[in-house]
Amino acid sequence: MRVVVAPDKFAGTLTAVEAAEAIIDGWTRRAPDDELVAVPMSDGGPGFVDVLHAALGGELLAVTVSGPYEEPVPALVLRVGETAYVESAQAAGLHLVPAQERRPEQATSAGVGELLREAVESGATRVVVGLGGSGTNDGGAGVLAALGALPTGGVLDAGPAGLHGLADVELGPARELLAGVELVAASDVENQLTGLLGATKNFGPQKGVAEERLVVLDGWLEELVAATGHEGRLTAAQKGAGAAGGIGFALLLLGATREPGVALVADAVGLAERLRGADLVLTGEGAFDFSSRSGKVPYGVAQLAAEALVPCVALAGEVLVGSREMRTLGVESAYSLVDLVGRDAAFADPAGSLARLAERTARTWGRRP
Known part of the structure; x- marks a missing residue:
């Protein structure tokens, strides 16, 4: 048998x-x-790189990036030919912080952007980012900051609270860094960024967001969307924009294509x-x-x-x-x-x-x- x-x-x-x-x-x-x-399988969340390395081999590059509260955490970039695989949970995972120490209004996804930068600087021409299991809810603003995006009126790498008062985000430097790189968001969810079907309402409570604060955090994400203009409003409504606390939004805004994580892994293995x-x-x-x-x-x-x-x-x-x-x-x-x-x-x-x-x-x- x-x-x-x-x-x-x-x-x-x-x-x-x-x-x-x-x-x-x-x-x-x-x-x-x-x-x-x-x-072994993965949907893009914790274990994404481990599963792909077990199936595909390749070279693991050990790096140190920022965790949800800017503490240094170890992470890996998997290089298989011209493709690099990174796992958002290694830098922004819910498992990185004990429940009693979580401060979701300050948690940043900047470390995921640092991982992405490491992948690009390794020479990869295609970067696949596994999304899932995050402890952040900042709309991927930290990712944008780590890749060079410039804010006006707010702070991109200080968690969702830093987005209050944000007036504009200049994406040019981040897009320049990624020029010539195919970016893929391997997402385990289809939620949009904000609203009743959004990241905050559906996944905020498991990250420690109090019920009475959900509408506040969602409002801060709306400020991020408004600061990215018409393109940002269209992107925020796309499937997967709410993945990993909105990291999906940042990646889609930078030109990523979205693929269901399970299908991508199933194909790879x-x-x-x-x-x-x-x-x-x-x-x-x-x-x-x-x-x-x-x-x-x-x-x-x-x-x-x-x-x-x-x-x-x-x-x-x-x-x-x-x-x-x-x-x-x-x-x-x-x-x-x-x-x-x-x-x-x-x-x-x-x-x-x-x-x-x-x-x-x-x-x-x-x-x-």
């Missing part, structure tokens, strides 16, 4: 590579003769080709719920599996959908770590727990003697 193992990260516990290893370990305990093919001739595909993530349809890995993997006529099964930390919703997502069955071992054990030993779940899944989905 040939089984393709294509999970996302299990946020806060396992990388996608570690999750794939745990699933393979557990499955082979039950079915040691099966062929297991590891294809050759997932469709690897599914040919497979008997089963196993995917997974930390929480499998109906939001998985919005550009998340299990949904993307399930769609490709359906095209290849291969059944898809999900293993997750928690399963928060019923069988009807599951099948709407293209998944035949889904199994939960929490249901098997309990929440405490799942967090205490995530790899071991996932291996146990995979072993149990093999009893149901593996080939019977």
